[in-house]
């Protein structure tokens with residue numbers, strides 16, 4: 001069984017307590033990190049020099065455990081490849097919207113074991129789960145650089161709900177003494193890990209949930225996403241209905257439009273019948289249709305997107321009364337699909 005580890009903020013607190021430091025030292029330290037945006041312990045002048053030296057000795061020069069290795073920029077998107085312990089790498093995407101809103105897509109695992117057929121990260125395989133610190137540090141990096149953290153989605157590398165440390169990361173991100181983010185600004189994306197969805201319902205009802213559907217046909221979904229054999233589609237939808245009933249929160253459905261695979265009118269009709277037959281006639285589901293992004297490395301490569309099929313699919317769902325949006329191809333010019341920067345980095349390092 002995977003156990004939750006203590007995050008660094010708890011470890012620092014204990015470290016100070018063991019050295020009989022007054023309670024306000026922890027407050028000063030958190031103030032330096034979160035208000036003054038100071039990353040190096042030695043630059044936290046509010047702390048006595050002797051304490052700064054002890055902190056450096058125990059925790060290293062900086063509060064950050066992740067190291068930025070490479071950045072790619074386009075007009076609205078920045079993608080950062082971070083180094084983590086064990087010589088592994090993870091990716092984070094920062095998106096800037098015109099209204100000034102900044103959103104972040106973070107990784108929860110290094111690689112992934114679930115092997116979805118359209119996904120570059122699945123092709124890497126699972127290297128390891130990230131710690132809570134490695135997840136929250138992806139955000140801390142941007143915070144320390146002065147970015148405003150408006151929304152976060154766990155939609156980078158990995159299946160968030162298969163890593164128990166994600167729950168600690170949620171606690172840290174929403175802790176009023178740390179990141180102090182509203183849970184409503186955080187989204188978790190899942191391929192349908194039922195026990196963890198139930199945990200979200202009970203313990204994190206305000207965090208947004210996105211379910212990756214990608215096919216309304218059970219058999220086809222099992223081929224595209226092997227997790228469907230363990231947690232079949234209808235069982236997941238029943239769990240999501242229960243989530244909506246208990247939390248009164250909307251659930252998002254992600255649907256990647258794979259050309260010639262799942263973008264037919266039959267698929268659209270089946271999505272309609274699946275969702276309209278659910279709690280409150282599916283009015284608390286919101287379907288996001290996502291144009292397929294041809295990946296650099298993935299087990300299968302699909303054809304270019306047929307725009308007319310995307311539009312027909314959208315119209316079928318809309319006409320039924322379902323909530324539906326077509327998502328833009330944000331970040332395609334810098335390979336912003338999960339796992340792509342990692343894959344390119346590995347390739348370039350071989351040369």
Ligand code: SF4
Nearest residue numbers: 112115116119122158
């Ligand atoms: Fe893993 Fe998500 Fe990719 Fe599936 S889509 S292989 S769960 S990262």
